[in-house]
Amino acid sequence: MTRKVAVTGLGILSPLGVGLPAHRKRLLQGKAAIGELTLFDSRAHRTHLAGEVPADPRWEKAWSGNPRLSRSDRFALFAAEEALQMAGLGGQKLGPEVGVFLGSSTGGMLEGEAVFAKLLATPSGPVSVARLGSHLHSAPAEAVAREFKVRGPIETNATACSAASLAIMAALEALRAGECQIALAGGADALCQMTYGGFNALRLVDSAPCRPFRADREGLSLGEGAGLMVLESGDSAEARGVPILAWLSGAAASCDAHHMTAPDEQGRGPSSAIQKALEDAGRSPAELALINAHGTGTPKNDEAESLALRLALGPDVLAEVPIFALKAYIGHLLGACGGVEAVATVLALQEGRLYPLPGKEEPDPALGLRFARGKAEALGTQPAALSLNLAFGGANTALVFEVVANKEGRA
């Protein structure tokens, strides 16, 4: 069996908009979507910005009449439905050959916070806790599996900012092992007070929109959304007669084993994940056309990530391969970031263009990285792209996607 699997469907919603067309447009324009936080009162926090998903009945709907779904659940359901429709699987009961692999760092924490507030106010009073069924981290994956009648394996990964990319890696393994024939994989997370307050407490949040890899970067911005993809073997896609958008050809994970929040300053952990992912994909660093970096915008993380890239790929390759950082557009989506970034990586490969970094600030010359600025630029002819995520606890994940070659060399 071939080790690479086909990407046949994409679904996404983020502060940039709801659905793939909105993302294609906004990414090519280079317009960020980080603004004033309105979802809850931020007056007691140090910062007041976030990337919020715009209201839209397409994701806010009741979904099979369940009123208890959390915001994260609905994000996941929308992205799953969009990906399934693109893959020609819309409106079907998916059954035992399909699995769901979803990352989420907080599940329905936003709704859980409201219930907890009532419980604190009246500890032994008649507080309805039924909605807490959607507070659990596993709830978004369960909601997707229930809605689309999935009977294969389901897995919720809650490894902070690597959750979604680890979920995609798990889907790749399940497909390679024949545990399922089709996988829905990615991540979903909604903003909540817990993470907003927590990152403020850690003083990792910028009071202005985040500026990954810029010289004046001061921290991250938080965001929310979901990104999912349909993965299946090439044979399965061919048999079903659906177009292959890209290949997921490799993945790997590692751990810094160094600190809960600070990266290994030498970048050894992520470097190991990158090298192993390329090895898993059977690709060399010189075959990369694009790197979708984790790029949080915190001074230390961006520096450590740059070191890791240099260590893994070598300075010559790194000087040539352009970097993209989606968080500059939408903020840090935590457990969902690996999903939306994987979707954006596939979009870039499909378009054959590198999206520009929004803003006019100068890139940090000390990092030695190359970006598209001002407008999108054409990608090189190399076949592969790397998507990297680094999480609390030093959990690193690297995914390798590849273009689907045609007569012109690119899809």
Next chain:
Amino acid sequence: MTAVAISGIGYLGPHGSGHADLAEAMAKGQQAFRPVDNSAGFPRLGGARMLAKTEAAAWRPWLSPVAARRLCQASRWTVAAAKMALQDAQWQPDDDPENLAVCLGSAFGPLDVTQRLLREIHGAGPESMAPFDFMESVVNAPAAQVAMAVGAKGPNSALCQREASGLAAVAAGYRWIQSGRAQRVLVATVDEMHPVLHSVLDRLGVLSGSRRGLGMEEACRPLDRRRNGLMVADGASVLLLESESALVARGGEARLWLRGALRAHDPSASTLNWGHDHRELAARLQAWLHKQPKPPQAVISGANGSRTGDALEALVLQATPAVRGRPVLAPKVLTGEYGGGFLTAATLIAQGQAYCVTNDFELDPALQIEPLLERSGPWPGPILISSLASAGSAIWLMVEPV
């Protein structure tokens, strides 16, 4: 296929510290349920009152105070259990850190620190949140702390699969070894049963005793005719999985062989309950068991006393020819639900550890299975470990005695 051994066990729970304490309790049929801490005023009048708590400081022999001060309770328990598992396996990960992975399963994550943060948000305000508490509130914090404590630089992951979280971690660890991502995996499960969570579960009506006001008795009775809900526990359990080649290379010994894992989902389950589509689950299980070289000799069931969950478990076993009529053991009668006790107990039982149920048992004829209430000694063949979770997850492991 790469043969995978379970070579070390670490346990920290209501029955003590170390798997020998749990083994002793299992041989005597001892439960460990105690009244819940009522000091914060959460428990409802007429609601459930009992749970099995792990002693908060049970980690002390395994962690220095300096190391422990940076860890939340869940991380302390998990790190201590991981060190126990390594000691039990007589192996220290000093020579091949990139080939040692950590995979954690947890239904609720580090709850003690999470509820503290929520109190701060809604009390003094979000600006009062402690940075340390937030770092340790992420679900993967115990997995990361294990990696730091033992120097594990392979994949590091945390999974949430409700009642099946422990088996989900084992299944993921098994897959990592099969795919060559690691030679060894510390698979861990941890949960904390804070009075707030106990109260929430009580209000959801899932606990035995949730309807005591209606005259229902509070008791842990998996597969019993009188079962009326589950009883909960906390603690941590860690198993060391090793590829056969890694085990042989260091001259280690297997406690059990892990032969495979199967995962499925029942979409008929609601967000708060088990499903009812036993035929589809049974068909999946039968197809998988049919491919195994040897049929299972017994089933170690994750039945926990839930009316619907236990009924689903029984119906699945009845509808699966490869296990129909096999002895069924339900150790959650002793360990309670959550906290890893089931994972350790199932491993010990599969090894032949003595097990008995001393509280009175009344057969539920509707389930059409008769649980084995007493057992000791080696098994003649493989054992199936079963865990069906609320909201639809189903995971089965096949283990084989050495």
